[in-house]
Amino acid sequence: xxxxxxxxxxxxxxxxxxxxxxxxxxxxxxxxxxxxxxxxxxxxxxxxxxxxxxxxxxxxxxxxxxxxxxxxxxxxxxxxxxxxxxxxxxxxxxxxxxxxxxxxxxxxxxxxxx
Amino acid sequence: xxxxxxxxxxxxxxxxxxxxxxxxxxxxxxxxxxxxxxxxxxxxxxxxxxxxxxxxxxxxxxxxxxxxxxxxxxxxxxxxxxxxxxxxxxxxxxxxxxxxxxxxxxxxxxx
Numbered sequence: 529x530x531x532x533x534x535x536x537x538x539x540x541x542x543x544x545x546x547x548x549x550x551x552x553x554x555x556x557x558x559x560x561x562x563x564x565x566x567x568x569x570x571x572x573x574x575x576x577x578x579x580x581x582x583x584x585x586x587x588x589x590x591x592x593x594x595x596x597x598x599x600x601x602x603x604x605x606x607x608x609x610x611x612x613x614x615x616x617x618x619x620x621x622x623x624x625x626x627x628x629x630x631x632x633x634x635x636x637x638x639x640x641x642x
Numbered sequence: 643x644x645x646x647x648x649x650x651x652x653x654x655x656x657x658x659x660x661x662x663x664x665x666x667x668x669x670x671x672x673x674x675x676x677x678x679x680x681x682x683x684x685x686x687x688x689x690x691x692x693x694x695x696x697x698x699x700x701x702x703x704x705x706x707x708x709x710x711x712x713x714x715x716x717x718x719x720x721x722x723x724x725x726x727x728x729x730x731x732x733x734x735x736x737x738x739x740x741x742x743x744x745x746x747x748x749x750x751x752x753x
């Protein structure tokens with residue numbers, strides 16, 4: 529399985545600011561995803577990070593709030609913009625093959641907005 | 643929309659007993675399912691998967707059963723250990739090869 533490193537592992541941020549989360553994989557992967565996990569809840573897909581093109585966002589998530597980059601097959605970033613306390617969550621990077629089988633997750637970034 | 647759900651939010655078992663965690667899904671077109679284990683402060687860890695052309699798959703101390711007739715998925719853990727305490731999620735791969743996650747079951751192992 530791929531080794532996925534997320535940075536930062538946690539952060540406390542002031543409302544109105546932005547945080548960029550990095551996801552680095554130790555091998556080239558076809559699919560990269562970003563999920564949100566609110567406290568005590570399950571995982572919700574934010575978007576699919578597409579290499580060299582705009583990310584594909586799920587319903588309820590928009591690029592202005594969650595801009596995503598994926599410059600190559602091993603790296604992606606998720607920015608949480610203009611944060612509010614409601615954005616306090618764990619943000620998770622996931623990688624998978626083309627069929628989204630054998631999907632693996634990073635350790636997550638625990639974000640608290642105050 | 644279609645979703646994946648779970649029957650029990652919390653399961654408490656005695657160390658050494660077998661655990662069964664259940665999951666119901668509603669998308670009959672889903673062809674692939676995964677169970678994840680998530681310990682506190684960590685990301686979900688892949689446990690075992692199963693394709694829709696199978697009814698059962700076994701791993702080390704874990705077995706996944708798939709009943710397509712009633713759209714039911716279960717994870718069986720043999721000889722449950724304290725290290726098995728975690729939240730377990732099922733996920734289905736359905737439309738567009740996107741994973742949909744269930745609500746999660748917390749497994750608590752009593753010594």
